Amino acid sequence: xxxxxxxxxxxxxxxxxxxxxxxxxxxxxxxxxxxxxxxxxxxxxxxxxxxxxxxxxxxxxxxxxxxxxxxxxxxxxxxxxxxxxxx
Amino acid sequence: xxxxxxxxxxxxxxxxxxxxxxxxxxxxxxxxxxxxxxxxxxxxxxxxxxxxxxxxxxxxxxxxxxxxxxxxxxxxxxxxxxxxxxxxxxxxxxxxxxxxxxxxxxxxxxxxxxxxxxxxxxxxxxxxxxxxxxxxxxxxxxxxxxxxxxxxxxxxxxxxxxxxxxxxxxxxxxxxxxxxxxxxxxxxxxxxxxxxxxxxxxxxxxxxxxxxxxxxxxxxxxxxxxxxxxxxxxxxxxxxxxxxxxxxxxxxx
Numbered sequence: 001x002x003x004x005x006x007x008x009x010x011x012x013x014x015x016x017x018x019x020x021x022x023x024x025x026x027x028x029x030x031x032x033x034x035x036x037x038x039x040x041x042x043x044x045x046x047x048x049x050x051x052x053x054x055x056x057x058x059x060x061x062x063x064x065x066x067x068x069x070x071x072x073x074x075x076x077x078x079x080x081x082x083x084x085x086x087x
Numbered sequence: 088x089x090x091x092x093x094x095x096x097x098x099x100x101x102x103x104x105x106x107x108x109x110x111x112x113x114x115x116x117x118x119x120x121x122x123x124x125x126x127x128x129x130x131x132x133x134x135x136x137x138x139x140x141x142x143x144x145x146x147x148x149x150x151x152x153x154x155x156x157x158x159x160x161x162x163x164x165x166x167x168x169x170x171x172x173x174x175x176x177x178x179x180x181x182x183x184x185x186x187x188x189x190x191x192x193x194x195x196x197x198x199x200x201x202x203x204x205x206x207x208x209x210x211x212x213x214x215x216x217x218x219x220x221x222x223x224x225x226x227x228x229x230x231x232x233x234x235x236x237x238x239x240x241x242x243x244x245x246x247x248x249x250x251x252x253x254x255x256x257x258x259x260x261x262x263x264x265x266x267x268x269x270x271x272x273x274x275x276x277x278x279x280x281x282x283x284x285x286x287x288x289x290x291x292x293x294x295x296x297x298x299x300x301x302x303x304x305x306x307x308x309x310x311x312x313x314x315x316x317x318x319x320x321x322x323x324x325x326x327x328x329x330x331x332x333x334x335x336x337x338x339x340x
Contacts, residue, residue: 004129009276010250010276011246011247011249011250011276058272058275059271059272059273059275059308059309060272060275060308060309061275061279061309062308062311069307069308069311070311079128079129079130080125080126080127080128080129081125081126081127081129082124082125082126083122083123083124083125083126084122084123084125085120085121085122085123086120086121086122086123087119087120
């Protein structure tokens, strides 16, 4: 089992990643190996209103409370292998 | 299982993982499974190599710019005009990334810059972006000690190039008005990644349905901090602001 974190702001397509995993897994003769994708929602800290909030927009990282674009991305850019289970 | 890694002295190799470890208390794991915390960025290997490129640039007093765009936005025309204006002021090297052909390299030849062509394929298809190790290879084609500025012309593509650090000090993009004013919203990762954006082909605005301000406000929605420079590489309009930006960027530091 390999656990991977994927942030909402990365251009990673979960279905494609899962599909490619099955090819690599079979090629490596590890038919039982699983991939677990953990999706991380994007979150921004706004310098305008001081609030930290999750964003739902597909394109804009502007603060959903005050619409300010002066924000720092706190989460959502992850693309990490977090852990591996070895049997 | 081999694991590729690098030591502080620059050597790198794989290890067979064949020795015994004590991984703590496993009494809870009746299945004999152990969990290994990794927390490693999937881009770590690229980022390490990008750092090697950056060090190579800096040890030669070079500033490096990663220039990205969609295909046909006018990157090469912008670069041709840039070399004509600036090649006498500082020594420029171009890493010319393309899937195939040397057409762009030929277009930029004879304008006073060193050019290293980097085709991502030999013949049919190829990578849609440049990564740090490809750029590292292309640097062999440049005489780095003689250069002040390296511009890496990425493969025309609004998606993948945004994800790969190649060792640059800033990212720039060319966005032409004929691509449509909705592109920043459709390719937000690319538009958000850049420090400076050339809004190109503004000489064609009279033939389009949107004005320059509309394009600028769409870019601002995804990237409020970028420097936006409306230009026409064809007529030369606005290009002086771009040259000034580059002069400041290329200033030795």
